[in-house]
């Protein structure tokens with residue numbers, strides 16, 4: 531089986547990182563080679579860009595700058611990690627990808643979605659995830675979980691209405707692309723979310 535590109539999305543505190551570790555374990559136990567990575571980040575340059583985006587040194591960054599930095603990190607990530615891993619037959623599990631740009635820069639910050647599509651077409655050249663899991667939970671639940679993790683980054687400091695817009699765009703995109711996207715109710719105990727994710731992967735493996 532050739533490599534598959536799976537992305538995991540969701541608002542703050544949706545439990546993506548915990549579930550990604552389980553997903554890796556599940557796939558490796560079935561003999562697949564897995565590359566687990568994240569955005570923004572996943573490369574040395576991308577991680578530097580991540581610290582610019584999430585840190586507070588440039589709090590008033592222009593929206594265009596923010597969006598271009600996200601895509602600069604993504605271009606590097608695609609070139610150095612994602613495309614080579616897929617070509618080598620790995621399953622790439624990526625913690626956030628371009629749906630996050632639609633949700634955060636588009637929904638949250640109000641950037642016209644067509645501008646994101648222009649950058650997406652340029653940087654990805656047609657490459658899209660094969661499967662996207664959107665972990666969905668009420669904003670208050672996610673923010674409460676994220677708050678327990680410590681100091682808020684530049685996005686976590688936004689107000690509740692921002693995260694409601696992020697959530698709405700995620701759900702909208704997932705509903706418009708049901709072949710690629712699955713919405714997972716993340717407002718449940720970790721073991722229940724894990725069981726649903728594994729059922730989705732089992733079905734996915736069965737269809738490949």
Ligand code: TMP
Nearest residue numbers: 569570600626627630631634635685686
């Ligand atoms: P996280 O991956 O640790 O949850 O945090 C990454 C943050 O970066 C999160 O608040 C969402 C934000 N982000 C964007 O705003 N646009 C993007 O395209 C990506 C990938 C992430």
